[in-house]
Amino acid sequence: MVVVMRTDATEADVERVCEKVREAGGEAFVSRGTVHTIIGLVGDSALFRALDLDNLPGVDRLIQVGKPYKMVARSLHPEPTTVRIGPAQVGRATFTIIAGPCAVESEEQAHAACRAAKEAGATILRGGAFKPRTSPYSFQGLGKRGLEILAECRAETGLPVVTEVVDPRDVDLVAEWADALQVGTRNMQNFELLKAVGAAAKPVLLKRGFAATIEEWLMAAEYIAQRGNSEIVLCERGIRTYETATRNTLDLAGMAVAQRESHLPVIVDPSHATGHRDLVPPMARAALAAGADGVMVDVHPNPDEALCDGPQALRPADLQALARDLRALAEVLGRSIG
Numbered sequence: 001m002v003v004v005m006r007t008d009a010t011e012a013d014v015e016r017v018c019e020k021v022r023e024a025g026g027e028a029f030v031s032r033g034t035v036h037t038i039i040g041l042v043g044d045s046a047l048f049r050a051l052d053l054d055n056l057p058g059v060d061r062l063i064q065v066g067k068p069y070k071m072v073a074r075s076l077h078p079e080p081t082t083v084r085i086g087p088a089q090v091g092r093a094t095f096t097i098i099a100g101p102c103a104v105e106s107e108e109q110a111h112a113a114c115r116a117a118k119e120a121g122a123t124i125l126r127g128g129a130f131k132p133r134t135s136p137y138s139f140q141g142l143g144k145r146g147l148e149i150l151a152e153c154r155a156e157t158g159l160p161v162v163t164e165v166v167d168p169r170d171v172d173l174v175a176e177w178a179d180a181l182q183v184g185t186r187n188m189q190n191f192e193l194l195k196a197v198g199a200a201a202k203p204v205l206l207k208r209g210f211a212a213t214i215e216e217w218l219m220a221a222e223y224i225a226q227r228g229n230s231e232i233v234l235c236e237r238g239i240r241t242y243e244t245a246t247r248n249t250l251d252l253a254g255m256a257v258a259q260r261e262s263h264l265p266v267i268v269d270p271s272h273a274t275g276h277r278d279l280v281p282p283m284a285r286a287a288l289a290a291g292a293d294g295v296m297v298d299v300h301p302n303p304d305e306a307l308c309d310g311p312q313a314l315r316p317a318d319l320q321a322l323a324r325d326l327r328a329l330a331e332v333l334g335r336s337i338g
Helices: 011-023 045-050 106-121 144-157 168-177 192-199 214-226 252-261 270-274 279-291 316-333
Strands: 004-007 027-032 036-043 059-062 083-085 088-090 095-101 124-126 161-163 179-185 204-207 234-235 266-268 295-300
Touching: 004 011, 011 027, 011 036, 027 192, 027 214, 027 295, 059 083, 083 234, 088 095, 088 192, 088 279, 095 106, 095 316, 106 144, 106 316, 124 144, 144 168, 144 266, 168 179, 168 192, 179 192, 192 214, 214 252, 234 252, 252 266, 252 279, 266 279, 270 279, 270 295, 279 295, 279 316
Parallel strands: 095 124, 095 295, 124 161, 161 179, 179 204, 204 234, 234 266, 266 295
Antiparallel strands: 004 036, 004 059, 027 036, 083 088
16 A cells, blocks of 8 residues: 655655554655655555545545555556656656766777767766676776766766666765666666665666566566655666577567556667667667667777677767667657657
């Protein structure tokens, strides 16, 4: 069960509801969105109904959510949510292009990639300072120096930055430098990390685990929302199947299901889904046609020399061509590029 507070509800109104729930032996988790404050209740629903919570000051309504995920469920919030990342936004109103280097390797490489992203029409930069890799011998990122370089790219381009955090102990550090925190596929079920980013005052981009069901993905988002952060963007980045011709299998049907089941925006990462730069443009166009809220793509000034995922990175000219295609397709579909 969840309690939806009115837009004019005060902090005292919220605390009054929480206190009444705790006195009855339940737990209350407050999530503050851009419009509504929502209180998720854990415990006996019949007991909560007997508390007459809907008549307390500041309460708009009580909702019994049948899904295991409550705060991110569409039944709680019938209208799609728009998440703001700095001056940019991700939601149904526009199709958002997020682009940048998979990994920050140097000042020169990162600045060139981010300039190419802006020139192509991206409104958000992506770049990895901390890189969880399958091999312990692979490039693991520049750490704090990578965050500093991304901040320099933001200052140059005026675009907000999303970057991955891999350790709960680094959440405050990454949040200090980035406009949004990314939880990668390998950490989708790192529950302590999810709780930590949920407590941070920054939007979160949550990638689907490569072996996760849609319900598990949404339950991971619920961990974040339950800790008070409802500014979540879901990212479909391909799942592991028996097919070896591509890095992963892009699940556009899963993207559509996530949109149906949740009010959160859902974007697609065709770079990590396919692993091949020639497959990124057709899958990005397919994502737009399927109704995705945006795409996130890798770009590198010289992919052949990339320290991380070079085969899937677009060259600046490739990104320009893709952006032109997306704008043309968006016009046909009656959508706009953010």
